[in-house]
Every structure is written in structure tokens, then in C-alpha cells.
Amino acid sequence: MYSGEYVPPTLTIDSVVFQWSAEQGLSVLLIQRSYEPFMGAWALPGGYCAAGETTRDAMSRVLSAKGGIDTDRLGLVEQLYTFDTVARDPRGHAVSVTYTGLGRDLKPAPGDTTQNPTFWPLQKLPDLAYDHADILAYALQRLRSKLSYTNVVYALMPPLFTLSQLQSCYEAIAGRSLDKRNFRKKILASGFLKETEKMHATGAHRPARLYEFQQQTLQTSDHIYS
Amino acid sequence: MYSGEYVPPTLTIDSVVFQWSAEQGLSVLLIQRSYEPFMGAWALPGGYCAAGETTRDAMSRVLSAKGGIDTDRLGLVEQLYTFDTVARDPRGHAVSVTYTGLGRDLKPAPGDTTQNPTFWPLQKLPDLAYDHADILAYALQRLRSKLSYTNVVYALMPPLFTLSQLQSCYEAIAGRSLDKRNFRKKILASGFLKETEKMHATGAHRPARLYEFQQQTLQTSDHIYS
Numbered sequence: 001m002y003s004g005e006y007v008p009p010t011l012t013i014d015s016v017v018f019q020w021s022a023e024q025g026l027s028v029l030l031i032q033r034s035y036e037p038f039m040g041a042w043a044l045p046g047g048y049c050a051a052g053e054t055t056r057d058a059m060s061r062v063l064s065a066k067g068g069i070d071t072d073r074l075g076l077v078e079q080l081y082t083f084d085t086v087a088r089d090p091r092g093h094a095v096s097v098t099y100t101g102l103g104r105d106l107k108p109a110p111g112d113t114t115q116n117p118t119f120w121p122l123q124k125l126p127d128l129a130y131d132h133a134d135i136l137a138y139a140l141q142r143l144r145s146k147l148s149y150t151n152v153v154y155a156l157m158p159p160l161f162t163l164s165q166l167q168s169c170y171e172a173i174a175g176r177s178l179d180k181r182n183f184r185k186k187i188l189a190s191g192f193l194k195e196t197e198k199m200h201a202t203g204a205h206r207p208a209r210l211y212e213f214q215q216q217t218l219q220t221s222d223h224i225y226s
Numbered sequence: 227m228y229s230g231e232y233v234p235p236t237l238t239i240d241s242v243v244f245q246w247s248a249e250q251g252l253s254v255l256l257i258q259r260s261y262e263p264f265m266g267a268w269a270l271p272g273g274y275c276a277a278g279e280t281t282r283d284a285m286s287r288v289l290s291a292k293g294g295i296d297t298d299r300l301g302l303v304e305q306l307y308t309f310d311t312v313a314r315d316p317r318g319h320a321v322s323v324t325y326t327g328l329g330r331d332l333k334p335a336p337g338d339t340t341q342n343p344t345f346w347p348l349q350k351l352p353d354l355a356y357d358h359a360d361i362l363a364y365a366l367q368r369l370r371s372k373l374s375y376t377n378v379v380y381a382l383m384p385p386l387f388t389l390s391q392l393q394s395c396y397e398a399i400a401g402r403s404l405d406k407r408n409f410r411k412k413i414l415a416s417g418f419l420k421e422t423e424k425m426h427a428t429g430a431h432r433p434a435r436l437y438e439f440q441q442q443t444l445q446t447s448d449h450i451y452s
Contacts, residue, residue, distance in 0.1 A: 006236070006274055007276055008234045008235065008236050008237045008275075008276065008277060009234065009237055009275070009276070009277040009278075010234050011234045011235055048232055048234075049234075049235070050232055050233055050234065050235070051233045051234060051235040051318070051319040052235075052312055052319055053312075054310050054312065055310050055321070079307060079308060081305060082281065082305060082323045084280050084281050084282075084323070085280060086279075092277070093277040095237060095281070095323075097308050145446060148375060148446070148447075149374060149375045220371060220374070
């Protein structure tokens with residue numbers, strides 16, 4: 001089939017890199033495009049993937065070059081989904097293999113090829129180029145879904161945290177407030193956390209117990225069957 | 227970047243189509259390759275995706291042409307993962323966007339281009355071409371994981387079924403036996419099922435209640451937070 005006539009689509013990668021802090025809430029890394037199409041517009045960091053390079057390697061290369069972020073600094077990198085509608089790039093059919101990255105305390109390093117990389121709070125996003133608003137929405141939905149059966153937030157939280165801080169991170173991802181008592185009961189029953197001997201004291205409040213994650217890798221928890 | 231020199235990898239699709247029956251357990255659709263490479267070997271149905279065609283459309287086209295299966299007959303089709311190691315195809319770098327399909331009572335229709343499509347029980351698989359054993363293992367792992375937080379088996383089960391039949395399907399996917407009492411408690415608590423007025427009588431056994439799924443689309447159930 002297709003021999004001699006087969007024309008593949010262009011292959012690209014795009015990255016959705018999230019981080020969370022108590023001050024900024026959940027934020028996502030965007031770059032400001034320095035050439036056409038969509039010159040000047042904000043976009044997810046993305047670029048071409050050529051024959052001979054894996055999409056994961058292309059993701060690291062592009063994220064470093066345009067976004068100023070070293071993927072080794074991310075606590076979790078996962079392939080998200082492949083977006084492939086024919087008209088998504090005005091230059092011609094471009095299929096994008098997308099990745100989600102989660103990290104903490106990320107500061108984009110400036111460089112000759114970086115394109116104004118900036119973490120934008122999800123609450124105050126600018127318009128995005130291409131179908132990047134769809135890609136971001138899908139990444140957020142997937143992250144939300146993983147809240148319910150994995151320890152995925154380990155990659156966003158500091159090494160030690162209070163249950164209140166953890167709940168804030170869950171709420172930022174879920175996009176709504178959670179019942180404190182119910183949250184604590186379920187998160188402690190999940191087996192994802194380890195209680196430490198350390199306490200966190202803030203102002204007039206009673207000192208709060210500090211926790212850490214049992215593992216800094218993705219774990220799932222079985223619910224319906226086990 | 228790359229203008230004038232950029233060479234994209236070949237883009238392909240591969241499908242992992244599962245069905246389940248009490249007699250065969252879980253089985254997967256394989257075709258027998260009729261040309262090189264891997265001529266004569268068993269493989270997942272797959273083929274090229276050209277510029278201008280979405281991977282989902284290519285999946286339907288190839289599954290019909292080589293596998294004799296109409297995707298409209300499937301209860302669920304989902305993009306699985308994109309496999310892209312550089313050496314996975316001896317002809318050159320080929321990136322494969324893979325899909326999972328779930329159905330019931332599927333009988334591959336013979337045709338001029340079909341390649342001996344056959345449902346193979348997972349217990350008795352032949353050697354597979356390319357990295358298709360890895361793709362199948364990943365599809366099974368994903369399906370297994372979805373057992374715990376979705377109603378995914380709706381696409382494999384007949385419209386009416388007993389809880390024993392449902393448990394058999396869960397066990398076929400999980401690859402191990404499940405505790406009957408615990409399974410019933412959790413599956414009834416999930417909210418995925420609807421009890422019917424109908425009973426199923428088999429030989430000397432006490433007639434068993436028949437159930438159906440509330441919805442014939444994918445639903446998730448929240449566990450850790452809600």
C-alpha cells in the first residue's frame with residue numbers, strides 16, 4: 001500500500017507542564033510564539049519530531065529549547081494523547097503527540113531560543129494558539145481523573161506537607177472545594193501517605209502534622225475490585 | 227526549524243480489539259501477515275496513515291480491510307498510546323498510534339483484502355510480529371486498570387447478564403479469581419448496574435437475577451475524593 005506515493009503527515013510534539021503552589025494555585029507553562037503562524041500568541045511549548053527521534057526525546061529537546069525547562073527536573077512525564085485533526089495546523093496536516101509534565105519550583109531558564117516561557121495560573125489564561133486550549137483542557141481532565149485512583153500529586157507537592165496543603169492542591173486540580181473530613185478519611189485510607197514525626201507551626205494555629213508520599217513514582221489504588 | 231530538510235517518520239495505526247465470552251474468555255483479534263516483513267506471522271491489524279486522514283479514520287479503514295471488522299460494531303473505541311521507538315519497524319522509523327476496541331459477538335467478515343482475521347484467546351497466543359506483544363500487554367494493562375474505576379466492561383458484556391457472568395468477565399481481564407462476596411458488594415455499590423425483573427435459570431441451579439448496565443458509554447466512579 002502507498003509505496004512510492006505515501007505522504008506522511010508532519011509529526012510534532014506539544015507539552016503541558018503543570019506546577020502547583022499555595023500562592024499561584026495550579027499553573028501551566030506557556031511560551032510566546034516568535035514566528036508565524038500565530039506569531040506573538042501564547043502556546044504550549046511544541047515543535048517538530050523528525051524520523052530517527054522518539055517523541056519523548058523531541059519533547060525534552062523542545063521543552064528545553066523553547067521553554068527553558070530541563071525535563072529531568074520534572075517529577076512525572078507521561079504521554080497524554082495524540083491530536084490529529086487535519087485542519088489543526090494552517091500549514092498542513094500535523095499530528096501532535098502530547099505529553100504532560102508535573103513538577104515543583106520550576107523556573108524557566110532564559111536562553112537564546114526560549115520564547116518568553118511563563119507559568120500562567122489556570123484562572124487567568126490568555127487565548128492560546130492552534131487547538132492548544134483543547135489539549136490543555138484534556139490534560140487537566142486526565143489529571144483530575146487520576147486524582148481519584150492514583151498518588152499523582154506527589155509530583156506537584158513539596159517533600160513534606162500538611163493535609164491542608166495537600167487538600168489545597170487537590171482542590172486546585174478538581175476546580176472545587178472538598179469536604180475536609182471526607183478528604184482526610186479517604187486520603188489516609190488510600191495508603192499513599194506516610195506520617196512523619198515533624199510538625200508545621202504557622203502563627204496562631206495549632207501545629208499541624210507533616211506528611212510525605214510513600215513513593216515518588218505513580219501508584220494506583222484499586223477500588224471496585226480487589 | 228527543519229524547513230526543506232525535515233523528514234517525518236512514517237505514521238501508522240494498530241488496533242487491539244478484544245471480546246469476551248464465557249467459553250473463550252478474553253480474546254484478541256489477530257491477522258496473519260500476507261507480505262513482508264514478518265510474512266506469515268500473526269500481528270495486530272495495522273497499516274499506514276497518510277496526510278489528510280485522521281488516525282481514527284485510518285484505524286476504521288484498516289480494521290475493515292485487513293480484519294473484516296466494522297468499527298461501528300464495537301461498543302467502545304479509544305486511543306491507547308503512541309509507540310515510537312526508532313527500530314520497531316525494520317523498514318525505517320514508523321510511529322504507531324494505537325487504538326483499543328471492545329465488542330461482543332464479533333465475527334470477522336471475509337473479504338479480498340482480509341488477512342485470515344481470527345480471535346485468539348489470550349491464554350493461547352502465537353508469537354506476534356513487530357513490538358505487538360508489547361502493545362497488547364499495554365492494552366491489557368490499561369483495560370485492567372479501568373476495571374477499578376470505570377464501567378468499561380459494558381462494551382464486552384451481553385445486554386443482560388448475571389453477577390456470576392460479570393465476575394467471570396472481570397476475572398478474565400484481571401487474570402486472577404476474585405472473592406465473590408467482595409466483588410458483588412463493590413460492583414453493586416459502584417452505581418454502574420441496574421437490576422432487572424428478569425431471572426436466568428440454568429439446570430439444577432437456583433435462578434439468578436439478571437442485570438444490565440445503566441449506560442452503554444464510559445463512566446467513571448470517584449473514590450479518593452468526592
